[in-house]
Amino acid sequence: xxxxxxxxxxxxxxxxxxxxxxxxxxxxxxxxxxxxxxxxxxxxxxxxxxxxxxxxxxxxxxxxxxxxxxxxxxxxxxxxxxxxxxxxxxxxxxxxxxxxxxxxxxxxxxxxxxxxxxxxxxxxxxxxxxxxxxxxxxxxxxxxxxxxxxxxxxxxxxxxxxxxxxxxxxxxxxxxxxxxxxxxxxxxxxxxxxxxxxxxxxxxxxxxxxxxxxxxxxxxxxxxxxxxxxxxxxxxxxxxxxxxxxxxxxxxxxxxxxxxxxxxxxxxxxxxxxxxxxxxxxxxxxxxxxxxxxxxxxxxxxxxxxxxxxxxxxxxxxxxxxxxxxxxxxxxxxxxxxxxxxxxxxxxxxxxxxxxxxxxxxxxxxxxxxxxxxxxxxxxxxxxxxxxxxxxxxxxxxxxxxxxxxxxxxxxxxxxxxxxxxxxxxxxxxxxxxxxxxxxxxxxxxxxxxxxxxxxxxxxxxxxxxxxxxxxxxxxxxxxxxxxxxxxxxxxxxxxxxxxxxxxxxxxxxxxxxxxxxxxxxxxxxxxxxxxxxxxxxxxxxxxxxxxxxxxxxxxxxxxxxxxxxxxxxxxxxxxxxxxxxxxxxxxxxxxxxxxxxxxxxxxxxxxxxxxxxxxxxxxxxxxxxxxxxxxxxxxxxxxxxxxxxxxxxxxxxxxxxxxxxxxxxxxxxxxxxxxxxxx
Numbered sequence: 001x002x003x004x005x006x007x008x009x010x011x012x013x014x015x016x017x018x019x020x021x022x023x024x025x026x027x028x029x030x031x032x033x034x035x036x037x038x039x040x041x042x043x044x045x046x047x048x049x050x051x052x053x054x055x056x057x058x059x060x061x062x063x064x065x066x067x068x069x070x071x072x073x074x075x076x077x078x079x080x081x082x083x084x085x086x087x088x089x090x091x092x093x094x095x096x097x098x099x100x101x102x103x104x105x106x107x108x109x110x111x112x113x114x115x116x117x118x119x120x121x122x123x124x125x126x127x128x129x130x131x132x133x134x135x136x137x138x139x140x141x142x143x144x145x146x147x148x149x150x151x152x153x154x155x156x157x158x159x160x161x162x163x164x165x166x167x168x169x170x171x172x173x174x175x176x177x178x179x180x181x182x183x184x185x186x187x188x189x190x191x192x193x194x195x196x197x198x199x200x201x202x203x204x205x206x207x208x209x210x211x212x213x214x215x216x217x218x219x220x221x222x223x224x225x226x227x228x229x230x231x232x233x234x235x236x237x238x239x240x241x242x243x244x245x246x247x248x249x250x251x252x253x254x255x256x257x258x259x260x261x262x263x264x265x266x267x268x269x270x271x272x273x274x275x276x277x278x279x280x281x282x283x284x285x286x287x288x289x290x291x292x293x294x295x296x297x298x299x300x301x302x303x304x305x306x307x308x309x310x311x312x313x314x315x316x317x318x319x320x321x322x323x324x325x326x327x328x329x330x331x332x333x334x335x336x337x338x339x340x341x342x343x344x345x346x347x348x349x350x351x352x353x354x355x356x357x358x359x360x361x362x363x364x365x366x367x368x369x370x371x372x373x374x375x376x377x378x379x380x381x382x383x384x385x386x387x388x389x390x391x392x393x394x395x396x397x398x399x400x401x402x403x404x405x406x407x408x409x410x411x412x413x414x415x416x417x418x419x420x421x422x423x424x425x426x427x428x429x430x431x432x433x434x435x436x437x438x439x440x441x442x443x444x445x446x447x448x449x450x451x452x453x454x455x456x457x458x459x460x461x462x463x464x465x466x467x468x469x470x471x472x473x474x475x476x477x478x479x480x481x482x483x484x485x486x487x488x489x490x491x492x493x494x495x496x497x498x499x500x501x502x503x504x505x506x507x508x509x510x511x512x513x514x515x516x517x518x519x520x521x522x523x524x525x526x527x528x529x530x531x532x533x534x535x536x537x538x539x540x541x542x543x544x545x546x547x548x549x550x551x552x553x554x555x556x557x558x559x560x561x562x563x564x565x566x567x568x569x570x571x572x573x574x575x576x577x578x579x580x581x582x583x584x585x586x587x588x589x590x591x592x593x594x595x596x597x598x599x600x601x602x603x604x605x606x607x608x609x610x611x612x613x614x615x616x617x618x619x620x621x622x623x624x625x626x627x628x629x630x631x632x633x634x635x636x637x638x639x640x641x642x643x644x645x646x647x648x649x650x651x652x653x654x655x656x657x658x659x660x661x662x663x664x665x666x667x668x669x670x671x672x673x674x675x676x677x678x679x680x
Contacts, residue, residue, distance in 0.1 A: 006054060007061045007591075008233075009483035010045060011261045012036055015288030015330055015351060016451060018480040018655075019048045022591065027599035031477040031654045038351075041068065041218075042225040049229065056230035063483035065238040065261035068218050069211050069254055073309050076111065078210035079154040079185075083114045084144060084173055085202065086161040087121040092202045113210045113313070118151065120144045122160075122173065130165030141176045149180060157209035159189030159202040164495065167191070185212035192255070193316040195495050195579060200306070204315040208255050215254035219247045236488070240319035241303065241583045242267045242526075243489020255317045256491070258307055259324075264482030266294040266301045266320045269447045271485050271593055272472055274299030276673070280444045281470075282434060284426070284460065285479065286453035288330035289349040291426055293323045293433050295444070297543075302437065303528045304541060305493050305581045318491035318581055321541070325429045329369040329452030330356055333418050335406045343403070345422045357398035358390040366402050368422055370395035371415035372455050376631045377659040379652055423456055427463035434464075438564035441465045446678070449475035454651075454658035454674075461678040462661075473601055473636065473672025476655030485593070487585045489523075492516060493530075494580050500531060500542075500558060501572040503551050508544070511580045523586045530579040531558065533570050539578070594671065601637070601672035604654075608637040639668040647676075 005024040010017065019032045032051045037044030045064075049056065072078045085092065093112040122144070124136035148156065156177060163170045167190035174186045189205035223235070236244040239256040242263050250257060262285060269283035273296045283301075285292040294301050302321035308314045326347020336342035345368065350356055354363035356370050372378050373395050380390040396411040403414045434441055446469045448457030454471045461469045472478055492515040496503070512520050512527070527544035542558050559569050633650045636658075644667050647660030651674055658674050660666050666676045 005060055006058050007063070007484055008049075008052070008054075008059050009063050009065075009264070009477075009480040010048065011065045011264055011477070011479040011483060012041055012044070012067055013261065013287045013289070013479070015328075015349075015355065017044050017048050018477040019052060020474065020477045020480040020484065021052050021054060022484055022596065024592070024596075027592075027595055028603060029474060029481070029596050029600045031474055031480075033476065033655055035353075038071070041066070042222050045222075046225060046229055049231070057232060059231060059233040061236070062226075062231070062233050063236045063238060063244060063486065064222075065264040065479060065483050066218070066257050067261055069215060069257045070259055070309065072211060072214050073113070073207065073258075073313070076113075077214070078113065079213040080152060081114050081118065081155045081157065081206065081210045082148055082151070082153040083119040083202070083206055083209075084156065084158045084160075084177070085119065085121060086125060087123045089161060089198070089202075090116070090119045090121050092159075092199050093119070093206060095199055113206050114157070118153065120147065124160060124169050126160065126162040126166050126169065128162055128165065130162060132166070132168070136169050136173060138176070141173055145177050145180055148177065153184070154213050155185045155187070155209040157187050157189070157202075157205040159198070159205045161198060163188070163190040164194045164196055164201065167194075185209055185216075187212065193493075195316065195493075196497070200314060200316050203313060204255070204317070207309075207313070207315050208253075211254040212251075215257065216251050219251050223247060236483075236486075238264050238483050238486045239489070239491060240307070240317060241489070241491040242301065242320050242486055243491060243583055243585060244483075244486040245488075255315065258309065258315075258317055259319060259322060261479055262290075262292045262294075262322045262324070263320045264486060265292065265449060265479035266296075266322060266482065267485045268472070268478040268482035269294060269449070270296045270299055270301050271482075272447060272470070272673075273445075275594055275671070276470065276669075278445050278447075278470075280439060281447050282430060282439075282444045282466070283447045283449070284430065284453050284457065285450045286426075286448070286456065287328050287450040288351070288355075288452070289326070289328040291325045291327040291429065293325075293430055294320060295433060295437050295439060296447075297437075297439075298545075300526060300543075302541060302543070303526060303581055303583065304539075305528075305530050305579055306539065316493065318493060318583060323429070323433050325425070327368070327422060327426055327429075328450075329372075329455070330367050331422075333366045333368070333371065333403060335403065343418060343421045345418065345425060356395070358392065358395040360388050360391045360394060363394075364398060364401070366395065366398040366418070368418070369452065370398055371418040371422075372452075372659075374399065374412050374415040375419060377455050377650070377657070379633060379650055379657045419456075419459075423459045423463060426456065426460045430460065431464050436565060438561045440564075442467055445470060447472065449478040449656075451476050451656055454653065454656050456659070458647075458659065458661050458664055458676050458678070461676075466678045468678050469676040471651075471653065471656075471658045471674040471676070473597060473653060473674075474655075475653055475658075484591055487587050489583050489585045490516060490519070491581075491583045493582075496529075496577040496580050498577055499573060500529070500575045500577050501551055501555050503529075503554065503577055505548050505550065508547060508580070512547070512582065515580060515582045516584050519584060523584050526583040526585070528581045529554075529577050530581055532576050532578050533562075534574040541581070597671040601670070604672075605637045608635060636668055636672060636674060641670050642667055 331346035
């Protein structure tokens with residue numbers, strides 16, 4: 001490879017770490033995969049760097065989507081954190097957001113990030129207009145400072161009532177408590193979530209403080225390891241809103257990395273939808289652990305101002321609107337004893353180790369991947385993944401031990417029932433998200449990626465009554481590719497709190513200036529209005545396409561949305577704009593995606609024609625062990641561009657297999673994307 005402009009995108013997943021090398025000089029992309037090492041992410045990345053074969057000093061840029069922050073929350077491995085709050089509001093974290101459990105999957109009981117004995121009350125008060133009612137006594141703050149030292153607190157969150165109106169008391173407390181330990185992170189609720197909802201503000205401050213020491217250590221450790229290995233490239237982290245930030249920015253704002261890996265996939269999906277001129281698309285990113293769904297309209301993913309990381313833990317952070325179900329290729333299958341003959345799919349996963357039973361790494365419980373192999377939907381020989389041939393017998397034994405006795409079926413028949421349940425659940429989840437955005441299924445095309453997404457895409461699209469399916473050529477590494485497509489960006493939210501019907505273009509411009517002082521007009525904007533209807537706690541988001549659009553026109557667009565999504569037309573006075581959510585992309589992605597994909601696919605086709613498939617098996621004889629036994633297996637590079645064919649077929653992509661059901665029409669385009677019809 002030429003070393004003039006070599007870039008690297010990295011996505012650390014639950015099972016595999018994907019690396020996409022972009023050589024702009026040669027006009028090529030290359031995908032590499034290594035098993036994820038959750039106990040030492042940096043070491044796993046080094047293994048991946050070595051596998052690329054690119055000298056460490058040749059990289060010009062590295063972009064990284066990380067799961068460190070998300071995993072720390074789910075596994076409760078953040079810092080020893082304390083919360084300082086107004087007297088009488090110590091239990092806001094227990095109150096949570098008053099939401100119900102989700103419909104999809106079991107969820108564990110809520111466990112607050114900060115235990116009650118680390119939450120301290122201060123007798124202070126601001127009124128709802130920000131006027132001082134009671135100043136915080138110095139002796140009370142001094143007493144808390146002593147307690148913090150005695151408890152060896154590593155991070156502190158400060159969230160006082162009505163601090164969104166006047167943060168003076170929070171700043172006073174932070175200044176006093178920071179004197180003894182200047183190195184200890186202190187996070188103010190008024191800084192990270194300056195909004196009227198005290199529960200959301202407190203939860204956001206608590207989570208930001210909880211993650212700060214971890215992410216500071218993560219950034220420093222990663223930089224240290226890369227430098228020691230000879231990598232001197234500029235390093236960027238992908239934010240949950242789809243932009244990218246420097247390590248220094250992530251040290252100060254660790255919440256921005258929540259779900260950054262899936263954000264990379266959504267950015268790739270949006271770029272692909274734009275390239276293919278799909279007006280409406282829905283991405284389905286299915287890896288080893290989860291099934292992530294994002295709706296793409298007009299080439300842009302939707303945004304949200306809140307993220308619910310687990311039941312009851314909702315925080316304010318700008319993010320791509322990604323919805324996740326615990327269904328992945330490694331999701332464990334079990335009998336649900338609460339339902340006669342019921343099957344439970346996920347959310348627990350076999351992970352990278354031991355993985356599915358068919359991986360031959362010690363797994364004994366059946367997974368979705370095992371079921372797919374038994375139903376001849378996977379190619380069993382994948383040397384490009386660094387895996388031994390998939391073990392069909394091990395998959396059958398796992399099914400016999402766990403599922404077959406209850407269903408009274410042979411392994412293959414039981415696998416069929418399992419995939420019926422799993423794919424019905426995926427389709428139902430996807431349909432719910434489309435309905436929530438007011439999108440009719442027949443208008444949307446499915447862009448399926450991740451290691452497992454292409455296996456189930458056609459069946460899910462058919463069940464959900466979608467328009468069609470696109471499986472990208474680099475489906476298995478699309479999130480890593482998205483890291484390279486995420487531009488340097490700033491994200492912000494500002495409080496608005498006025499009726500949608502009176503939000504004039506002039507008022508919107510003032511809010512935008514408050515979000516990005518002195519920077520408006522210096523990049524591409526993605527804007528959403530966060531709306532409340534009456535007393536409902538649920539939020540709708542209305543995209544802003546034109547800053548000059550009148551308030552009346554925006555209200556008409558919102559009514560069109562509510563009629564499609566809910567069948568209602570709320571009165572104008574009941575609809576209020578709570579916040580403005582914005583992402584300012586400071587530079588357009590410089591990656592020439594179309595030419596890179598076309599050049600890569602052409603090069604691989606030429607190599608395959610000469611019998612040199614460049615690092616992965618290219619020919620799989622029909623009926624070979626593990627390849628389908630009667631299901632034709634076709635390397636995607638062997639398919640004539642634009643020529644229609646009819647399933648069944650297993651289409652082999654770099655790092656993934658796409659299953660084409662019987663009587664389903666399919667073809668490949670010049671970029672290597674596989675198109676399948678949704679109706680057989």
